[in-house]
Amino acid sequence: MTNDTTNLTDLSRRKLLAGIGAVGLASAGAGLGTSAYFSDRETFENNELVAGELDLLVDWQQHYTMNGEATFVNAHPDHDADGEQSIAADNDAGQVRYSDFADPDDEDSNGANIATLDCDSIPPIDEASFGVDPTSGEAMDQLVQLGDVKPGDAGEITFSLHLCDNPGYVWMQADGVGESEGIDTDPELAVDETPGGDLARNIEATLWYDSDCDNVLDEAEPADIMLTLDFSGSMLYDQYGGVVSESSITVNGTAHPETTKIDLVELATREFVAYLAGQSADVQVGVAYFDGEGSDDSVPRTGILQPLTTNLGTVDSALSGLRQKLANVVSGGPGSTPFDGDGNTDPNAGGGIATGTYIGEGVNDAQGELATNGRTGVPATNVVLSDGESFNGTGSTQFSSPTDAADDARAASPGPETAVYTISVGSANDGVLQSMAGDAGSTGNDPQYFYNVDDPLAIPTTFGVLASQFVAEKVIVQDSLDKVLAMLSAGNGVPLDGNVVTLFDEDADPADDSDREPFEGNGLMYCVGLSWELPFDVGNEVQGDSVSFDLGFYTEQARNNDGSGPGQTPA
Numbered sequence: 001m002t003n004d005t006t007n008l009t010d011l012s013r014r015k016l017l018a019g020i021g022a023v024g025l026a027s028a029g030a031g032l033g034t035s036a037y038f039s040d041r042e043t044f045e046n047n048e049l050v051a052g053e054l055d056l057l058v059d060w061q062q063h064y065t066m067n068g069e070a071t072f073v074n075a076h077p078d079h080d081a082d083g084e085q086s087i088a089a090d091n092d093a094g095q096v097r098y099s100d101f102a103d104p105d106d107e108d109s110n111g112a113n114i115a116t117l118d119c120d121s122i123p124p125i126d127e128a129s130f131g132v133d134p135t136s137g138e139a140m141d142q143l144v145q146l147g148d149v150k151p152g153d154a155g156e157i158t159f160s161l162h163l164c165d166n167p168g169y170v171w172m173q174a175d176g177v178g179e180s181e182g183i184d185t186d187p188e189l190a191v192d193e194t195p196g197g198d199l200a201r202n203i204e205a206t207l208w209y210d211s212d213c214d215n216v217l218d219e220a221e222p223a224d225i226m227l228t229l230d231f232s233g234s235m236l237y238d239q240y241g242g243v244v245s246e247s248s249i250t251v252n253g254t255a256h257p258e259t260t261k262i263d264l265v266e267l268a269t270r271e272f273v274a275y276l277a278g279q280s281a282d283v284q285v286g287v288a289y290f291d292g293e294g295s296d297d298s299v300p301r302t303g304i305l306q307p308l309t310t311n312l313g314t315v316d317s318a319l320s321g322l323r324q325k326l327a328n329v330v331s332g333g334p335g336s337t338p339f340d341g342d343g344n345t346d347p348n349a350g351g352g353i354a355t356g357t358y359i360g361e362g363v364n365d366a367q368g369e370l371a372t373n374g375r376t377g378v379p380a381t382n383v384v385l386s387d388g389e390s391f392n393g394t395g396s397t398q399f400s401s402p403t404d405a406a407d408d409a410r411a412a413s414p415g416p417e418t419a420v421y422t423i424s425v426g427s428a429n430d431g432v433l434q435s436m437a438g439d440a441g442s443t444g445n446d447p448q449y450f451y452n453v454d455d456p457l458a459i460p461t462t463f464g465v466l467a468s469q470f471v472a473e474k475v476i477v478q479d480s481l482d483k484v485l486a487m488l489s490a491g492n493g494v495p496l497d498g499n500v501v502t503l504f505d506e507d508a509d510p511a512d513d514s515d516r517e518p519f520e521g522n523g524l525m526y527c528v529g530l531s532w533e534l535p536f537d538v539g540n541e542v543q544g545d546s547v548s549f550d551l552g553f554y555t556e557q558a559r560n561n562d563g564s565g566p567g568q569t570p571a
Contacts, residue, residue, distance in 0.1 A: 371414070
């Protein structure tokens, strides 16, 4: 392990270097470590003005496959040092574990890096255990130290990235690439006519955004998706917290002098739909909404804004002008539908509006639409966004339990069995929304399906993360290992995109391209996977060869930086 801070004096106060370490395949390698965290903090104690933080924490799970069988290599954190990512926990098992291997007795066996890891729970990298080399049985003192790789062997690491506090631009980097031919054997001399090592150019490698953090490059699958959106007054009107910024925003060609939550939802959901359309995803999408209930109402103000359809242009139209559609429901006359045009869109208005938030009824409406128009055999999903807790309005109807509604949605009966994602936008009752979240058929309360968005400005990025669940995961580069390492080594490394729904090309576009977005420092977990395979037909020319390289992640604060990157690559 190293903890070298020599070059931190060359970095500005908004820059951070973390996760630089050496990694080896075959017989060479050094260690994975961190250099340092945020290089400056300033405090004006009397006025309680404290500089923000920019910490990048990394956890990972690594696999190795030989003779057709996968095994755990190492992970971080790994509280019992058995190679499988795990943390101690106060439950019957005494732990929460990653597991990529089927275990019907373990409800936490979901094949993904542990979703509850965050900036408070990830240990320092100098506490990492690097395990035992599965090819030799020898202890490893770095991330990858495989001493006897055979043709047909393969490996994979998924890194989970967590930005603490401030948003930041992130680069993945490689350095110190070296190859050795080792001791030439007679079989190698008979076929290898080139000097130096040949291992890296013979290894096939893939670097991709592992959107669901499950250590597998996923292909696209069909899906029926309902977006169930909060249309209550607190999404628009300032007196209820609907205005989140005094900065202007342009939505659907209209400029508004302030930014509201519903504006951000419109931008996010339309970008979500546009991305699915651009990827030719095999999806149906529909939209449900829920508000509360006024004193003159006998039923909650909920319904279907757009039935399920494969025509994503139609869905985009339904998601246009959400300020007006929400206002029609909340502040319009009797009828209270999104389409009657009688609502007041002024964020400074909103007096005398309906109260209550009928999340459960909204979920039930969406579930009814999936049951009526969903496709047989196609997985169903409901994405529920709310900024408040469910509570009764001033009318005569008692609200339904949102947790019961979500339990019914996830269950096989009444069908269809539906995966429920929930997005809490600064909600006063995160616990309810988290308990609702879970995969189809599950008992819910799954943090992997729950997004706690304290800052509404992160709503578009959150929908970007969700959109990537319904298309083939985005490959950054797929080539020989030497070319992947060359891409990671060039300049400042590979500029990663915090929102994969944007049309950013990590190889061809400049790092400060407008389509590249920073990573949110908002509790979101981002994953990047690196897999490799030495083909069966590689032959004898790689016998005894080795390749070593450093891998790292670099971040700089998004505010006051344009994403173009540091003036120099840190050592």
